[in-house]
């Protein structure tokens with residue numbers, strides 16, 4: 001194979017493309033990197049390129065924020081001429097963000113083969129925009145690279161031909177393994193034991209009542225331990241209108257932080273409370289307790305094998321499970337199969353042998 005094009009756009013894509021890009025570079029394949037610009041703030045994008053060693057994108061489509069339809073349509077119309085001009089043999093798309101489905105739709109209409117990295121994950125909850133993105137991307141993909149065996153089972157059940165599916169393991173863990181030796185905690189933070197919190201799902205933060213309820217429970221937890229909370233721009237916007245004066249001084253709200261700093265904070269946390277997908281996986285790999293404020297997860301191995309537990313919207317459950325973990329009674333976890341740092345290599349090996 002001579003030419004592959006990667007499309008990325010949002011923060012969780014960057015740690016996935018890094019090991020795959022590096023693996024193809026080692027094979028001497030010509031690569032084109034397209035950044036859609038879905039995420040554009042320096043701390044949501046540039047810092048990850050620097051810390052992960054991803055080369056400068058060849059194209060930045062600068063689409064920015066918008067409604068789902070606007071953002072997806074804008075990516076599609078700006079990406080199409082790039083695909084026509086560069087004529088890649090395969091286009092790789094990552095995860096489940098709007099950039100993923102937009103790129104997959106463009107390539108399927110241009111008859112350019114698509115590889116989906118992180119295929120087959122299902123939350124079975126179509127109210128999540130990411131679930132729609134996952135299902136549709138998998139429908140049109142030609143190469144489906146799954147991070148866990150539940151992904152294979154979901155795809156087979158949906159009628160995907162078995163020869164299109166490859167269980168390669170979790171590319172995000174490739175990046176964790178590579179950068180763990182560089183993990184560092186930002187100066188001045190985390191001098192005492194702490195709970196690390198991230199929240200950004202629309203279902204948790206877009207409704208002020210839900211967000212207030214969650215912050216209320218975190219406030220109870222904060223009575224006994226510091227809470228470090230890097231605030232996503234979406235959440236920051238919603239929190240502007242809430243009164244935070246009554247919150248415990250144990251809260252440390254900070255801006256979103258870089259990859260190696262966040263890895264350091266995860267590694268040393270007494271507990272992580274999140275609604276992110278990737279953090280459920282990273283905590284499982286690190287053996288750190290994780291409580292997920294969602295009713296479901298598209299990453300069930302983090303619960304069945306790893307350290308994750310879903311608490312849904314049940315704030316009493318969040319409170320009791322947090323206390324259980326903080327008093328040393330949390331469950332132990334293991335690392336799922338093929339989360340071994342070699343997933344990017346496997347993808348490159350499959351595509352280079354297939355397209356020779």
Ligand code: UD1
Pocket residue numbers: 010011012038039040041044065066096097098099129130200232233234237277
């Ligand atoms: C997107 C993904 C989500 C992923 C998350 C990680 C979709 C449908 N959602 O959600 O799956 O978990 O990224 O962060 O693709 N904003 C900034 N600066 C930025 C980017 C966004 O201020 O660099 C603000 C804007 O006000 C924007 C809002 O954040 O409207 C939401 O951004 P958007 O990309 O629409 O969705 P995320 O919530 O980030």
